[in-house]
Amino acid sequence: MFAESAYLFRHAVLRDAAYQLHLPGDRARLHALAFAAIEEVAGGRAPAPAPLDAVGPVSFQSHPVDIFAEDLAEHARLAMAGGGSPDLRAWSSLEKSYVRRAAEQAVTQFRQETAARHWQRHAELSTGVEKALSFCRVADVFRLAGKPGDAEQLYLRALALLGEAGCRRSEAIALGSLALLYQGIGRVGPAEQEYGRTLAIHRELGNRRAEGETLGNLATLQEITGRIEQAEQSFQEALAIHREFGNRRAEGDTTANLAALHLHTGRVVQAERGLELALAIHREVGNRRAEGITLANLLVVYQNTGRFELAERGFSQALEIHRQTGDRRFEGVALGNLAILFQNTGRHEMAERSYEKALAIHREVENRRVEGLTLGNLALLYDKIGRVDQAERGFSEALAIHVQGGDRRSQGIVLGNLAGLHLKTGRFEEAEQGYVQALAIHRESGNARMEGAHLCDYALLLLDVRRPVEAREKFLQGADILRRLGDAHSLKTRMDSMKEACARDGLPPFAGISE
Template sequence: MNAESVDSLRSRTLEQAYLFRHALLRDAAYQLQLPGDRARLHALAFVAIERQAGGRPPEPPPLHQPVPAPFRPHSADPFAQELAEHLRLGRHPGGLQPAAALSARKLYERRAAEHAERHLQPAAAELAWQRFAELSTGSEKAESLRRSGAMAALAGRRKIAEPLFAQALASFRAAGERRLEAKALADLATLLGDTGRVVEAEAAYAEAIAIFRGAGDRHLEGVTLRSLANLQTATGRIPEAERGYAQSLQIQREIGNRPHEGIVLGSLALLYQESGRIEEARRMQAEALAIHREVGDRRFEGIVLGNLAGLNVRAGRRDEAEREFELSINRLREVGDRAVEGITLGNRAILYKETGRLEMAERACEEALRIHREVGNRRFEGVTLGSLANIFWVTGRVAQAERIYEQALATHREVRDRRSEGVASGNLAQLLHGAGKLDRAQVLFEQAIAIHREVRNRRFEGLHLCELAVFRLSSGRAAEARETWLEGAALLRQLGDPDLALKTGEMREKCAAAGIIPFDGATA
């Protein structure tokens, strides 16, 4: 290390030490103040910050009106949470009497929540809506709880979100707020679907759609039809999902809602991808991308570019996928969507792994994990842990891979992500099979396939049936293995899944080693 580097390091260390000690001294000085003096300091801080931030924003329209008014940003928004806290701790800030101070605090708590939502900070928004709810009553309180639940769900905190949705739903029903009741039902339905309770989810979606239809709310009817179709896609009911997307698309086109038209097209593209219609999927994603660019929606442009990249990874178009991932991540960074940036980095790690760039794949997973933990996205933290375990496995670090798979499984169970739990269980079973831990491998294979059937994850049911067949063959149960493999291969064939060729090659190799005819009857 040269002298310049040493000086630079010393400078940074001194600066960090100053900042650390300054914060400690400031806190110590604050604690030495009498409670009354602290309250006066908070009042002074409130007045100074509000003035510097451009004054008080206007009163917003009611939070719980059936059709929400668009959010209008204000220069004070970045300071809203700090201003609300000074109001909570201050004494008569700016000469305000208690009722006026409470009203101002509500204003800033709400603006803090809406600002965090707008800047895609779900953890901060969740807490801000909870604080606003503590100051509210009736349907206003219920709507703030619903929005807090939506942010908790977005961050993967489903155990927190579910009771918030249930509380909001009960309040809206008691107040006869039908449209708001339907919004809470739709939110709850999404959570139920994500946690594997498919029948309950479908019932909640159907009830929400009926309410929106009865109220003449075409937009939210279309949005909820798309959400139901997403669930049907995820559970392998492709014809029903396709009809739902078509209905949703027709509604958005009838009412001229171009942004949501683009969103539905993107979802429909994922359905085509899931069912093996790769060229149709690519065409639909391109159409969705064109709409998002037309309306200037940089966030969804980034999301669709990431989806296109994932599509091209599966189709073997790796150069295109690489370019699209780069563009996607750049767009998401421009708009500050850290949550989706983390998801996209995790998906790019899969491309790096498949192209043999294992160190880059590992770094991409680690970066994605940092972001998931930063924004509180527990669901995708679990998904990315599974990807990292895959990398450890293929690089020969089997003990580390097993440990990380176990962490991924624990996370999936904690957030009740049944679909991902099934995937991780099957992958861990494969690893344990290779490591000779056969009893646990068999249990996990059976658990994985049961979960896939429960949530109707047909692709991974097919993949893991093929792996279970190889496991059974290695245990000397050739007839049982053949039946299992044919069942899995039939599922993959129906979906047009390109991994069937890989699984077929592995099966033939194992059959040759066992001295038996391949399960598909192929001969050399």
């Protein structure tokens, strides 16, 4: 093995020495010859790509030469290096064209580091608006790869260039991408501000297609911040525009996000139907990344309705897609959801390990909102297995994140779960205050599932403080909601707890409830 390595090393040194012995002008001419030979063998020169600021949808058109695009770009660069070429501008144009093709191909193959490197080089070879839009492409790659700090810097550099150029259409696209970045890292105020600026420009220019895409993204932000009616209206407006322009890719994304809203507000049948439709659209248009995200959300529906085996089988597929597409952000989300499944099926050690893996990813990609969700779920696990101090600390950390990010829905969930811990530790006044606050937020944000669960939990508190009539009323309300939503697991867990509490107090189980 050592002898082979030594031979390869000597061979590489000799090859480089032979290369360096040529005069710079001769080396440049050799690279020009190599460029011409590769193009000829590979089917000729690829057509010039559409401008980065082209109006309307432009998809990457592959060409047989694309597999050599990276090599051709490098040969074009080195053909200029000797200074002997009479047409440096032509070689520079060829390098830029093939660097872009290499970048586009890397994006379609989810090779994010390679894509970012080539878009950076494209930016170096470009000026003005084209340079700004190249920065945006690098930033898009960084955003999806979980590098928000790098992405933000590049979006801001792009916006400065676009502002100087007075290119309003491209400025709106960059602002919308920056808003999406801010939304993803929990900076709700700046995200909404940039969405507002984006929509204003799209409407000013009459760019209806882009207006629909921005409305769909804004709707998700409105849902996160508890404005459910407004969010649903924005989703419907966005869908109408997508269908008007035949924008199937955006239609798939918005259909999936509207289905997630239906899930969060207890419309389980609509949610499942919407997610299945979105999944079909993603597969039709080849949107592999969105397919993984939507599949994971569909598995949450299966999980919430007690189809645990079906959900668990699907998580392996969803995680495989996230890893294949390099989507660290949603890999973390899926790991957190898988941890919930392990927790609900009594595999507590596996749940804890999965939560810890998810948290590591959320922190790596600065996904603060989902970090808060995962901390809250891990705290719930600690509460269940009797690690009270860790549970209380986790709930407090999660609540602080949700308050900072303006995530009303998640604030309600954590407040209700923390109230349950206060109940277990005999802090009845704090527990009641927490349940009342949580239930108000659940109703405000349309979170029917957690309203049902926390009504039942609140009833157990009322039993402990000797208010059985109120307890029965609250429990009946909560059980009815859970049964209507098909959440058999949550209903059974709470029915068992109610029967134990009634027996402890010498009361018969509440009548009029069926599982």
